[in-house]
Amino acid sequence: MSYLELKREVYEANMQLHHRNLVVYTWGNVSQVDRDRGVVAIKPSGVAYEDMQVEDIVVVDLDNQVVEGKMRPSSDTKTHTHLYRHFDSIGGVTHTHSTYATAWAQAQESIPCLGTTHADYAYGPIPCTAVMSDAQIARDYEEETGVQITDCFKGKSPVETPMVIIAGHAPFTWGKNAAQSVYHAVILEEIAKMAYLTRTLKQDVKPLKQGILNKHYLRKHGKDAYYGQN
Numbered sequence: 284m285s286y287l288e289l290k291r292e293v294y295e296a297n298m299q300l301h302h303r304n305l306v307v308y309t310w311g312n313v314s315q316v317d318r319d320r321g322v323v324a325i326k327p328s329g330v331a332y333e334d335m336q337v338e339d340i341v342v343v344d345l346d347n348q349v350v351e352g353k354m355r356p357s358s359d360t361k362t363h364t365h366l367y368r369h370f371d372s373i374g375g376v377t378h379t380h381s382t383y384a385t386a387w388a389q390a391q392e393s394i395p396c397l398g399t400t401h402a403d404y405a406y407g408p409i410p411c412t413a414v415m416s417d418a419q420i421a422r423d424y425e426e427e428t429g430v431q432i433t434d435c436f437k438g439k440s441p442v443e444t445p446m447v448i449i450a451g452h453a454p455f456t457w458g459k460n461a462a463q464s465v466y467h468a469v470i471l472e473e474i475a476k477m478a479y480l481t482r483t484l485k486q487d488v489k490p491l492k493q494g495i496l497n498k499h500y501l502r503k504h505g506k507d508a509y510y511g512q513n
Contacts, residue, residue, distance in 0.1 A: 290340035296461035301332035315461035327354035365429025375461035383475035384454040402499035406443035
């Protein structure tokens with residue numbers, strides 16, 4: 284894939300965040316990795332969506348050095364590259380401050396699986412990371428945000444649960460490419476909203492029965508999946 288093609292895909296994915304009302308002003312970013320070239324295309328820092336053009340997308344290597352582009356890459360770039368280095372299966376990453384998912388982040392709570400909508404997209408709770416330590420804050424904040432996520436996913440599959448809540452911060456999602464990472468950001472916001480409303484109706488609601496969770500996740504993602512068209 285050429286740099287132009289990569290930048291166009293990342294631009295279009297970023298604009299989906301804008302069109303789907305998941306971002307306000309500059310509150311979010313999407314990236315995509317080209318593993319053959321060892322580069323990542325990502326939104327430029329602090330550029331409003333309505334002003335952004337394809338040529339503004341910045342290409343960096345996995346060590347965060349700019350390869351192509353006249354603007355500074357997103358301030359969250361080191362978090363994105365950390366995830367690409369540690370999660371071999373992913374190709375795109377999205378970060379937003381969408382309202383309901385961020386509310387869970389500010390409450391420092393994982394989102395429990397309360398129903399089948401959640402179970403269709405994440406195999407169990409959507410985890411919330413630990414709060415960043417003072418030592419991490421004093422080091423490299425954006426890199427350490429990536430560490431928060433990968434530490435949280437020790438023993439967990441980033442494929443089975445393609446989303447996370449950063450304690451006190453906001454959500455990150457990922458997928459096979461930039462477009463799918465945005466898709467998961469949209470899904471996460473809806474799941475977060477449903478869980479919030481459910482907890483409002485019944486504070487002591489129990490998680491979904493494991494057998495139902497298994498059925499809904501596996502019929503869509505398991506080896507014998509039958510949801511959708513072949």
